[in-house]
């Protein structure tokens with residue numbers, strides 16, 4: 001089913017509970033510009049409004065790139081104030097993505113550079129094709145990263161590796177990204193989307209409230225001290241016991257049958 005019409009991205013409910021957002025500007029290797037950000041925000045509104053949504057997959061159109069960065073032709077003539085505003089737009093959007101109540105998987109099918117890598121890191125995890133290439137090449141253009149890499153890349157792979165990638169601008173291939181913990185799994189390109197759908201299918205079979213609360217505890221806990229994070233987990237755990245899915249999940253286990261979870 002197609003949702004509202006978009007120009008720079010495709011956004012559809014591809015299976016019950018699973019949305020697929022495809023960044024679709026292949027002529028510029030899906031570079032991120034103002035229009036794509038505007039449409040991305042609308043797509044996130046649609047997902048957030050759908051109580052039946054379970055998983056969001058994000059990928060790039062074509063076989064060459066996930067996203068090759070922010071759009072350099074749009075950025076070239078920006079002033080300092082406009083540069084900061086462009087950064088703030090992306091920061092707000094990527095934080096919203098990170099805080100989306102359902103899991104979001106970046107399905108990285110090629111170049112994943114600059115803003116593309118920053119977008120992928122704002123997803124809950126990354127799976128990649130064997131030809132994927134990661135990098136933060138902003139220093140080649142005389143700028144710093146602007147959509148979160150100095151913070152999220154450090155937290156994901158550690159400050160030394162993040163420093164190396166950001167200050168040298170060097171590309172990292174899929175297997176190195178896997179070793180460094182930037183990527184969860186690497187697949188041949190022709191299997192990547194099937195693997196993504198299989199992961200989505202697995203998540204859709206689980207208790208929807210438990211999935212949402214688990215994500216919330218992990219994301220919110222990441223910026224808290226241990227005691228505060230554990231407190232969020234205790235509250236989430238307690239809340240589960242007021243849900244029909246907890247009754248069904250435990251009854252099904254004890255009756256040796258598969259649970260039938262309904263709704264979120």
Ligand code: COA
Nearest residue numbers: 027028029031068069070071072073111113114115137138
């Ligand atoms: N912004 C705008 N356009 C971009 C772009 C970007 N970030 N990345 C690629 N493109 C465009 C190219 O200008 C080219 O357009 P053209 O066909 O009109 O000339 C088209 O996409 C294809 O890119 P091209 O460079 O010809 O492909 P390639 O296979 O030789 O190289 C890359 C691929 C990804 C290595 C190279 O495009 C690149 O380095 N892109 C910029 C990456 C970057 O610096 N990102 C951070 C931005 S802050």
